[in-house]
Amino acid sequence: MASKQVYVFEEDDKNVWWMFVLAGLVSVVFGFVAVIWPHVTVGVLALLLAVFIGINGVVDLSRSMRKMVHSAFAGMLRALLGLLEVGVSVYLLRHIGSGLAVATLALFIAISFVTRGVVGIVLAYDAKVSDSVRMYHFVTGGLAVLAGLVVAWYPGPATLTWVWVVGFFALVSGAMEIALGFMAKEALESK
Numbered sequence: 001m002a003s004k005q006v007y008v009f010e011e012d013d014k015n016v017w018w019m020f021v022l023a024g025l026v027s028v029v030f031g032f033v034a035v036i037w038p039h040v041t042v043g044v045l046a047l048l049l050a051v052f053i054g055i056n057g058v059v060d061l062s063r064s065m066r067k068m069v070h071s072a073f074a075g076m077l078r079a080l081l082g083l084l085e086v087g088v089s090v091y092l093l094r095h096i097g098s099g100l101a102v103a104t105l106a107l108f109i110a111i112s113f114v115t116r117g118v119v120g121i122v123l124a125y126d127a128k129v130s131d132s133v134r135m136y137h138f139v140t141g142g143l144a145v146l147a148g149l150v151v152a153w154y155p156g157p158a159t160l161t162w163v164w165v166v167g168f169f170a171l172v173s174g175a176m177e178i179a180l181g182f183m184a185k186e187a188l189e190s191k
Helices: 011-015 017-036 042-070 072-094 101-124 131-153 159-189
Strands: none
Touching: 011 017, 011 042, 011 159, 017 042, 017 159, 042 072, 042 101, 072 101, 101 131, 101 159, 131 159
8 A cells, every 4th residue: 555645845855855864963963952951051052053053054055056946936035044044153153252142142043043934934835835845834934933032032031941942943843854854765765
């Protein structure tokens, strides 16, 4: 009996299934570190966040080039998101350990997550995607907006809160990204 395919992948996404898995693994590792060791210094967390956001930005930029072939709108949005993430990452890396402290870090994290969420929600309404892809973009976009708002609400006094919010978001989105990667690999192998 043939199984029903839950998520419909474009050919380009099937061929780079490992990028989903790699981004997901980085997210999950970061999430575990953030949740398990929330009292680690802000400098170390800023470094981890900068690397996490930078890797996601590079992955989004790479994926945007492939998306442009099928949907210029989706490709441009993903490229803008990737550029923002790389910019935030470079900014954070240049200011690790400075007196800008947690408030600036939290502001950039909040902006990054809200932007990622809004782009995800907008992509959910792209007419060229399947219902399962639409739901994925909508759910992860909503979670990202929620995570960004919580981080913005508790920038300094509740460092532990935003570390946990970011960590849990990374765990959930990373696990989903890993699952999507292996689903894409399975779809590629079942051609």
